[in-house]
Amino acid sequence: MNGRFQIAIHILTLLSRANNELLSSEYIAGSININPALVRKEISNLRKKGLIKSKEGKAGGYSLGIPAHEIKLSAIYQAVKQQQILGQAKNVPNPYCPVGKQINKHLQHLYGEMEDVLSAKLGALNLAEFSTKFD
Amino acid sequence: MNGRFQIAIHILTLLSRANNELLSSEYIAGSININPALVRKEISNLRKKGLIKSKEGKAGGYSLGIPAHEIKLSAIYQAVKQQQILGQAKNVPNPYCPVGKQINKHLQHLYGEMEDVLSAKLGALNLAEFSTKFD
DNA sequence: TTCATCTGTAATAAAAAAAATTACAGTACA
DNA sequence: TGTACTGTAATTTTTTTTATTACAGATGAA
Numbered sequence: 001m002n003g004r005f006q007i008a009i010h011i012l013t014l015l016s017r018a019n020n021e022l023l024s025s026e027y028i029a030g031s032i033n034i035n036p037a038l039v040r041k042e043i044s045n046l047r048k049k050g051l052i053k054s055k056e057g058k059a060g061g062y063s064l065g066i067p068a069h070e071i072k073l074s075a076i077y078q079a080v081k082q083q084q085i086l087g088q089a090k091n092v093p094n095p096y097c098p099v100g101k102q103i104n105k106h107l108q109h110l111y112g113e114m115e116d117v118l119s120a121k122l123g124a125l126n127l128a129e130f131s132t133k134f135d
Numbered sequence: 136m137n138g139r140f141q142i143a144i145h146i147l148t149l150l151s152r153a154n155n156e157l158l159s160s161e162y163i164a165g166s167i168n169i170n171p172a173l174v175r176k177e178i179s180n181l182r183k184k185g186l187i188k189s190k191e192g193k194a195g196g197y198s199l200g201i202p203a204h205e206i207k208l209s210a211i212y213q214a215v216k217q218q219q220i221l222g223q224a225k226n227v228p229n230p231y232c233p234v235g236k237q238i239n240k241h242l243q244h245l246y247g248e249m250e251d252v253l254s255a256k257l258g259a260l261n262l263a264e265f266s267t268k269f270d
Numbered sequence: 271t272t273c274a275t276c277t278g279t280a281a282t283a284a285a286a287a288a289a290a291t292t293a294c295a296g297t298a299c300a
Numbered sequence: 301t302g303t304a305c306t307g308t309a310a311t312t313t314t315t316t317t318t319a320t321t322a323c324a325g326a327t328g329a330a
Contacts (some may be wrong), residue, residue, distance in 0.1 A: 003288075006242060013179075013234050024305070031232040035290050040199075040307065057298025058304045060258075073245075091318095097166040099269055100147050106268050107141060108261075110208075114253060121252045133241050134234055138317075159276070170279065170319050192327025193275040226289095 004080045005040050007032060009130070012051065012076065016068035016131045020060030042080075049079040068131060074122035139215045142167060142177050144265070145238060146209065147186065151203035151266045157196030177215075184214040209257035 010032050014023060025043070029036040046052045053065045060073055064071070093100030139151070145167050164171040178197055181187045188200045199206070212235060229236030 006238075009242070010228070010234065010238055013157065013217050013238065022305095026305090031229045032236045033226060033235070037291070037293095037308085038289070044307070054306065055298085056296075059299060060297080060305045062306090091168060093145070093168050094166045099145065099152065100166045100168070102269055102322045103141075103145055103148065106265070107144070110265075114256060117252050117256045118249060119248060130241070130245075134237055157276095161276090172279090172320075173318070179278070189277065190327085191274095191277045194328060195276045195326075197277090220303075 002080070004042060005039070005077060007034070008046060008080045009073070009074050009127075011039065011043060011046070011062075011106065012064070012068075012071065013062045013131050013134065015052065015062060016071075016127050018063065020063055022055060022059070022063055024061045027041050028062070032074055035117055046076075048073070051075065051079060068128035069126050071127040073125045073127065074119045075129065076127070077119065077122050137215070137217075138164065139177060139217075140212060142173070143181060143211050143215045144208070144262075146174065146178060146181070146197075147199070147203075147206065147262055148266050148269065150197060150199045151262050152208075152269065153198065155198055157190060157194070157198055159196045163197070166251055178215065181211075184210070184216050186210065186214060202263070204263035206262040207258045208260045208262070208265065209254045211262070212254065212257050 011028055014028055014031055025036040025039040029039045032039065039043045043052050043054065047054055047065070051071060052062055054060070054062050093103055095101050146163055149163055151167055160171040160174040164174045167174070178189065182189055182200070185200045186206060187197055189195070189197050197247050228238055230236050
């Protein structure tokens with residue numbers, strides 16, 4: 001669960017409460033208290049996944065790409081997670097050790113199962129439900 | 136799921152296969168391919184949680200603190216996770232924004248639920264089972 | 271006793287990752 | 301044609317993680 005999930009869900013929550021009014025990156029950044037360029041960067045990613053629409057130019061800004069009740073939290077998680085969390089492809093364990101030789105494979109499998117239960121849990125919640133907490 | 140979990144489970148797997156023979160930090164470090172001081176540091180933590188026993192001095196080394204089948208993977212996870220993953224207590228969202236004001240509380244709750252399902256999943260597996268994968 | 275081989279721990283440095291900042295081209299409205 | 305936005309890249313700063321070095325203390329053995 002990295003910091004990007006937090007930013008992404010914050011952005012999406014703001015948009016889901018905006019009633020189709022466009023919000024600017026500066027406004028969003030003000031609510032999160034981070035730099036507008038970071039907001040635009042994360043939105044750039046979420047837009048590619050279809051979760052957000054943007055309009056350029058004067059009076060431009062952002063809105064949800066699909067209705068909030070169709071956005072499962074698992075979709076946000078998937079959109080934001082970079083690569084397999086599995087550690088450090090760099091740290092190559094000792095290939096001459098029976099444990100070192102295989103452990104990454106087994107951990108990979110274990111982590112996959114973990115992701116599955118997380119996704120299942122997050123898939124049971126959607127953005128509309130999450131947003132109502134702020135009423 | 137951070138890098139320390141990977142190191143911790145690697146250490147514990149080695150110990151569980153050592154048949155009560157003591158392993159040195161240097162041997163363990165050689166299998167993981169990291170620095171022996173890091174191994175000792177992580178073991179220092181796992182020892183405080185009772186998962187590992189150590190013996191100082193010449194011919195010293197490490198062994199499991201309790202039988203492998205009594206070590207749930209969730210216990211390893213708990214031992215290793217530092218603080219609530221919840222992001223950045225530093226990044227304080229805008230308190231004048233209805234979303235910014237409450238989002239950390241709601242995320243905290245959400246993350247708590249996530250931890251619960253993870254722990255449940257990991258609690259169904261123990262170190263002995265994990266170790267048999269290496270036979 | 272004294273040497274050799276370990277652990278325990280702290281201090282420091284190096285490397286990697288994350289976050290912030292700055293800058294500016296492109297777009298659209300008025 | 302000016303203004304207010306987005307899109308994106310380049311760069312710097314900060315934070316976190318990992319590695320290294322060092323050495324005191326413990327223990328067993330010659």
